[in-house]
Amino acid sequence: METAYLKTPIGYAEFKGDVNGLVSVKVFDEMTFLDTIPEVLEDAVYQFQEYFEGKRKTFDLKINPQGTDFQKRVWQGLLEIPYGKTTSYLELSKTLGDVKAIRAVASANGKNPLWIIVPCHRVIGSNGDLTGYAGGLHRKKWLLEHESPVKQQSLF
The missing domain is CATH 3.30.160 (Double Stranded RNA Binding Domain)
Structure with missing residues (x-):
């Protein structure tokens, strides 16, 4: 390794x-x-x-994350969230076919071993709140702002 x-x-x-x-x-x-x-x-x-640098929106890498079959399924679902977009844990659970698996989906999301490449930072709470992020909420906020199609300019 x-x-x-x-x-x-x-x-x-x-x-x-x-x-x-x-x-x-x-x-x-x-x-x-x-x-x-x-x-x-x-x-x-x-x-x-x-x-x-803002020059890449998708990654083209050979990945080999280690996890359970369920975790890998969740991580594959995360790969489907487009750059500049977000989804909720509930919506991700629905996409994966089991709305009742929301806690398991959130847990698998938190165990994602491929920071940014498998974009777990794009998953937010159903109410739009930033929720837990293994890298820290300040990083999640920065990543979502970095990927936002609408750039907020500073007034000062």
């Missing part, structure tokens, strides 16, 4: 993967790391840089 790091506007991203695909992307507030990027992770780091 290879590891690479990237400083982003909202923290330090840690990439883990091998020839079978990207296994995880996590975010940290601070860390010490080497600048070398293993060849197998170069494309992931490059695509993340493009995303944060």
Whole structure:
């Protein structure tokens, strides 16, 4: 398993993967790391840089997240949420075919190992509130604003 790091506007991203695909992307507030990027992770780091520069809306990476069949089904559902759009846990549960599975869907969403690539930040509460996010609500807010088709300009 290879590891690479990237400083982003909202923290330090840690990439883990091998020839079978990207296994995880996590975010940290601070860390010490080497600048070398293993060849197998170069494309992931490059695509993340493009995303944060506003040049990329979708990722084209081989992914290999580890989880249960149900978790993988939820993560696949997350991949269907378009850039710049949001959905609720309830709507995602309905899309997956079981409205009663809302808590299980929320739990699987929280265990998503591929930060930003599998866009769990695009899931909000039914009332429009930002709800729990493993990376912190400040990051979720930043990501949703970054992806928003309507950019709010500062008055000052």
